[in-house]
Amino acid sequence: MIDVLIIGSGGAGLTAALSAKDVGASVLVVGKAYPTNSQTSMAQGGINAALSNAGDDTVDAHIADTIKSARGLCDEEMVQTMCSDAPHAIAWLDSIGVPFSRVETEEIGIKTVAQRQMGGASAKRACYAQDYTGLKILHTLYDTCLKHGIDFLDEHYLMSLVVENGCVKGATFLDIRTGELKQIDAKSVIIATGGYGGLYHNYTTNMTGATGDGIAAVLRAGGAVSDMEFVQFHPTALKKSSILISESARGEGGYLVNSKNERFTDELGPRDVVARAIFEQFKQAQEVFLDVRHLGEGKLMELLPQEVALCKLHENVDPAKELIPIKPVAHYSMGGIDVNHTMEVDGIKGCFAVGECSNAKVHGANRLGGNSLLEITAFGKRAGENAFKYASSTSVQKATDAQLQQDKTYLENLYAQTPTVNFYDKREVLGKLFYEKVGIVRNNASLNEALDYINDTQEAIATMGIEDKSKTNNTNLTDFLEFANTILLSSTVVSAAIARDESRGAHYKEEFTQVDDEKFKNHIVFQWKKERA
């Protein structure tokens, strides 16, 4: 039996795989696509570590900035662990060959790594590799996994965790190519399946597959999820396509203007504040644009070539001559699978979670730029080590195939069902509804409308289903399974948002614009079994 089964092959999963293998575990990494296709590739800005390569910095300052940004909702011990681990994480990434940007220096090793300023940081702390930090870390991790002979199983879609008596015993997967369902037994499981930005379909910078599959699986298996109401919105995405225009466009001197060509906010404020200022303009029937024309074509092509190309392609706009229409969209999910200090899932023994899918409580109500790549590296290592520790100290009996049979029946019914409602339409509607009613600025009336809609959709799901009845390579099927996951998670996001009658970080409620520590300095947790009991 495999010691450590890792579900998800982004940066968190690959780091966990390498660390588990390093301590002697047998490892299998299973993903719904190929390893380098993951969301990690989209991270641009950097990875935080107090290295003092570009001015003075300390681990304590990194900790303080992270806690401040979390607005009282983080676990300070976890923050301390992550920030103290950061220099080691960079040293490790450097040792496996990550092509970081560098500074001119006589020094060696991590002292040569270039660092830059990110929002909310008191020092130049983000190590980067041009504007492709996530991409280059991800690909180097993948190369290193090949070096160490890590086994991969690609194009396998997670159906369910196999849990017996509160202990994880593996997971079931749909082999997307063959259409077969299979159970993979394991002594321990690490979930590294990414966030739930996909809930905001068409209104998120995330890839379409960011549907929180692992989070939904944990919820169904009796584990806990927490802080689901905290979703970070990025102020500048292209209006039509929701493609991210990097913060560096404003960092380099870009303005935000409305339809009257007036500036209305400090462009370099925290993400949640700028996003709300833009939303306020929308409410006054203003459009909002990013204006970088004054930088000139030469400078634009030198500083922001990717951004210029994306604007021309997706918005048919030339940033050197025209205003860029933008809107804030969902960017990062702070909430997720509730884990303890060893990264073990609350409610499922032997099951660990790491990365955006998890809530290790380091981001709290608002994530600091550059801390998510750090989280996947620092905590990925811990998850790998702790999973193997668990696997070696526990005698796990092979599970029955009850879960597999249950999943088989579910799929057979799905194939037999003739849909009368197109779920793709519902996915569009849900994305828009979430953006408008569970978005940047919330109020209880709108949230309750959203909850009603979700409940109706949940009931109507029996009328939806798959039109494509092919057994093999059925992406209509995986799209539907992903959609079902977003429906499940959407009710936790809305319910938590309704319960939180205050404003804190990314969660802003019109009727309660202040932080209310007395009532709400705590985490809202959902767990099916506990609710039933």
Next chain:
Amino acid sequence: MTLTILRSETNSHETYTIKSTKTTLLHALTDIKETQDATLTFTAGCRASVCGTCAVRVNGKEELACAYKLQDGDVVEPLNYHPVLRDLKVDKNKAKETLLQSTAWLHSATEASPTPKDEKFTERQTDCILCDSCYSACPVYAVNPEFLGPFALTRAYRYSVDKREKGVKEILDSVQSNGVWDCTLCGECTLACPKGIDPKMDIMMLRGLSVQEGYNDPSYATQSFGSPNFDFDPNF
């Protein structure tokens, strides 16, 4: 606007009409799947040219569906030299094995002091998103399916010139057979790359490093240039 797609189940081209103009190919494919034909199968991810999932061929040329602006009458087909799983969805496993064979990773790392100049030297090579466009464009695969191919060799080159690498010879050893000498230097890979990488140049550089390491172009050993007779003439 019309769009023609090679469908695998019938092995024939099917033409779709879409309303929107000025759209990306990925947007059009998604629109068809959602509103016209749920069986149309393709893969995609980030929509922003970094995840490497959505490469296809449009009118015979490799393109990322998310970064290609659709033209009326375009013909869309799956990547070459990849087993087609369904419609535009292909099996990339064999292509990915070239990374394993070329041992494109840091073999024995040492702490070094890379400079900004070193960073720039392989910046482009490390922009690779493993979309497999170059693999699809490479004509060597028509005759040698075991060729290591452009992206794996570019990656091998990137590690072989990394200042932290002390095991350069091991990388070079791995790229001799079905590797650097099998490339015809036609440059199709360079034209196909959506990230502006130049695998042809990287392969030439790898050849140079290989020669320094004592390797020769094996074709010289087998090629016949006729048999010039330089027999020693004692009377000369």
